Each structure stands twice: as C-alpha cells, then as structure tokens.
C-alpha cells in the first residue's frame with residue numbers, strides 16, 4: 356500500500372469491533388434471544404430488536420461473495436485493486452480487500468475460501484483484510 | 495384500485511433549456527431554469543405554486559430563489575429516486591388539501607460542478623467505518639459490486655450485460671437531445687476502457703449537467719392547463735440499506751421489490767397493461783435487476799429478455815426510450831429525467847414516441863441500491 360486509506364472513526368456502538376481488530380479478533384454480535392448473528396455493530400438485534408446481545412470473536416473464515424476490480428487510481432493502492440464482499444462463516448457479509456492474491460478475475464474466483472488477516476493503520480485502527488485460506492473451508 | 499388513481503395529475507413538465515455541459519449555470523440556477531420552463535409549460539407563475547419539493551438543494555433554498563411562499567415542503571433526499579418519492583408525497587399532500595399546486599425541482603451541475611456542494615460521508619458513519627477504508631471510490635465501485643454474484647448465480651454473460659448499453663444507444667439514436675447518439679456494438683462496449691471489472695466505460699452512466707421540474711395538482715383542475723394531463727395512477731417507495739455490502743440479496747434490490755409492485759398494485763394494473771417502462775440505469779445491470787424485481791421477467795431471465803430485443807425500438811416492452819442514464823444524460827440524480835420521459839411518452843411528444851403509449855411505469859433507484867421510488871402514470875384517468 357502506497358498511501359493512506361480513509362480511516363474509520365469508531366463510535367460508542369462500534370468501538371468493540373475496532374478494539375477487536377487491534378488485538379487480532381474479528382468481533383461479531385449475536386442476539387441472546389433469537390441467536391441471530393449480525394454486522395455491522397449495533398447494541399440491539401436487527402432481527403428481533405432485543406437489546407440483549409453479546410459480542411464474540413468470529414472464526415475469521417469466509418468466502419468471496421462478489422467484487423469489482425477498480426481500474427481508477429487510488430492513493431492507498433498500487434495499480435488495479437479489488438473491492439470485495441466477503442461472507443463470513445457465521446453469516447454476515449462485509450466489505451474488505453483481498454491480499455496475498457493477484458488482483459485479477461482469474462485469481463479472484465467467486466466462492467473461494469478466505470481467512471481474515473489484520474493490517475494495522477496506526478495506533479488505534481487496524482483493518483480486517485482477507486487472504487486466500489491456507490486450509491480449505493467450503494462455503 | 496385505490497383511492498387516488500384518478501385524482502392527481504402532472505400538468506407541467508420540463509427539463510432545463512440545455513442538457514449536457516452547462517458551465518455557465520450554477521446548480522441552483524439549473525433548478526430554477528427547469529422550474530421556470532415547467533411553469534411556462536403549465537401556464538403558471540411562481541406565485542401559483544404553494545408546495546415545493548426538491549433534493550440536492552434544500553426546498554428552502556429553491557423556494558426562496560423562485561420567490562415562492564409554500565405551505566408544504568418536502569426535502570426527502572435519498573438519492574436519484576427522490577423525485578419519484580416527491581411525486582408520491584405530493585399525491586398525499588394534494589389529496590389532503592395541504593396544498594393545491596406542487597412544484598418538484600431538480601438541478602445538478604454534475605459535470606461542471608458549478609455551485610455544487612461536495613459532501614462526503616463522515617468517517618464515523620457506518621459507510622465511513624465499514625466501506626470507505628477498503629478503496630471504494632464512488633458509484634463505479636459500489637453500485638457495481640453485486641453483479642458478479644448475479645452473473646454466477648444466473649449465468650448472465652458479459653455480452654448480455656453489454657447489450658443493455660447497446661439497446662439504450664439504439665433509443666438514444668432516435669433522440670436529438672441525447673448526449674451519445676452514434677450506434678455501438680457489443681464489441682464496442684467490451685472494448686471500451688475497464689472502469690471497475692466487470693464494468694466497462696460504456697456500461698457506466700454519463701456525467702452531465704441538467705435539470706427538470708414537474709408540476710402536480712388535483713385532477714379536478716386539469717382543464718385549467720394547456721398540456722394534456724398525465725395522471726398519477728400508483729406510487730411506491732422504500733429504502734433498504736445505505737451500504738451495498740449489507741444488501742439482503744446481491745441479485746435483487748429489496749427497495750425495487752417493495753416500491754415497484756406497490757405502485758403497480760395501487761394503480762390496479764398488471765404487467766400486460768404497461769406500454770412503456772423506465773428503469774433508472776446508472777449502470778448496465780440496473781435494468782436487469784429492475785425488470786426482475788418489478789416482475790416483468792423471472793429471476794435470471796432479464797439479460798436474455800433484453801438480448802432478444804424485447805426492450806429495443808420495435809420491441810414489446812419499450813424500456814428507457816430516451817436513451818437512459820447510459821446514453822441520454824446523467825447528472826448524478828437521474829430520476830427526474832426518467833419521469834420527464836414518461837410524461838413525454840404519455841403526452842405523445844417523445845422524440846422516440848411509442849405508438850399508443852397509455853400507461854408508463856417509472857422505477858427509480860437512489861444512493862446505490864439504498865432507496866427506490868416507483869410511479870405509474872396514465873394519459874387518461876384510471877377507469
């Protein structure tokens with residue numbers, strides 16, 4: 356990466372997520388009443404509106420759901436780069452980038468297994484990125 | 495059939511005097527130019543207007559600039575379909591007597607950037623935290639993200655996606671005001687510069703300047719106006735998510751699927767009743783999603799439907815007959831131009847006129863797949 360990315364500014368509702376990435380955990384939330392697992396963070400369940408929810412560390416495994424490869428220059432990326440949608444093993448979908456992999460349609464195959472990796476940006480923000488999984492996990 | 499299918503009409507409609515590149519007008523003046531043209535179209539003065547709706551600028555700014563003292567305003571701003579939603583809200587306001595004559599304006603210096611605020615989502619917003627860090631760079635990298643999943647699930651080919659742009663250019667070729675008119679082939683589309691794989695330049699909307707305005711009133715007054723009325727038969731609106739990464743299904747727009755069928759059921763029409771269709775096409779996959787979410791095609795069938803020519807000039811379901819956002823114009827919030835084309839078709843004044851067009855469906859999208867508004871219009875009161 357050549358330049359800086361626009362970095363997130365955590366809010367009280369999302370602080371646990373960004374605290375998690377800094378220590379190498381991808382934190383999701385689960386409803387204590389209906390067991391729904393969801394993302395992005397919020398202090399209530401989007402399925403049943405219960406305020407009784409828990410934070411837990413996800414497996415970090417998922418698969419490539421969709422992506423585009425941007426051909427326009429971006430200060431934080433060298434050359435063409437993929438913006439990816441990753442579906443996590445626990446269910447939620449999140450946006451990220453795929454590292455350790457050519458940024459080409461041939462290398463980026465839908466449904467390929469991925470695993471999270473963490474890339475510190477500064478003292479407070481670490482971004483969750485994904486790389487091809489070392490050990491296969493089927494979607 | 496619902497309570498309002500005969501009761502509200504569009505009696506004034508116009509775009510800005512010029513479309514395309516308009517560096518000599520601010521964004522606010524584009525609103526005003528379109529508004530003055532629509533007022534002339536309806537033979538009204540600004541003082542006749544008592545309701546103002548707009549997006550992109552505040553209704554306060556537009557009303558003051560035009561010298562209007564409204565007793566009803568709507569500043570719903572959910573992206574390019576805001577104007578469809580304004581029509582829906584205007585129906586409710588007119589029928590409850592909150593106002594008598596509504597002006598809806600749009601103006602956008604999308605190309606020239608004259609007098610245009612360039613707001614960005616904050617780093618603390620959900621998009622700022624969970625999408626912006628990953629290199630997203632506007633609609634070409636956001637609106638486009640779902641389509642590879644659609645292509646894998648349904649077998650849509652790159653050639654079929656390209657065909658959307660080819661067919662719309664066929665329509666644009668019939669329209670002297672369209673920005674891009676020269677015919678193109680599937681090969682031209684696939685050979686055009688890659689913007690965000692799998693989208694090529696010709697599968698992305700134009701970036702131009704322009705505006706448009708509509709005037710609505712109750713149907714009992716339509717004889718007071720010089721233009722043939724266009725009746726609002728049905729309306730629908732919905733929102734899904736501000737984050738494309740959080741769409742329920744990457745192969746369907748939930749907002750389309752709520753707003754579109756609601757508008758058609760409010761109007762009391764079936765698919766076979768529709769003579770003319772507009773589906774907001776910021777990128778080439780939107781007409782495919784829209785045809786399926788509206789129920790004109792089964793899941794996975796819209797690409798072939800377009801490829802077979804059903805939406806092209808001479809086809810059974812004329813779609814995006816002005817050339818669409820891909821070839822006619824796209825200032826950023828295109829919905830107003832889709833509505834204008836529906837009105838022209840129902841007045842019988844479109845450059846690429848569909849013979850006997852009596853019923854038009856106009857489906858808008860806004861904020862990527864975040865929001866939708868849909869309007870069903872007819873050139874007669876609904877019987």
Ligand SMILES: [Zn+2]
Pocket residue numbers: 386387388389390391400401402403404405
């Ligand atoms: Zn729950």
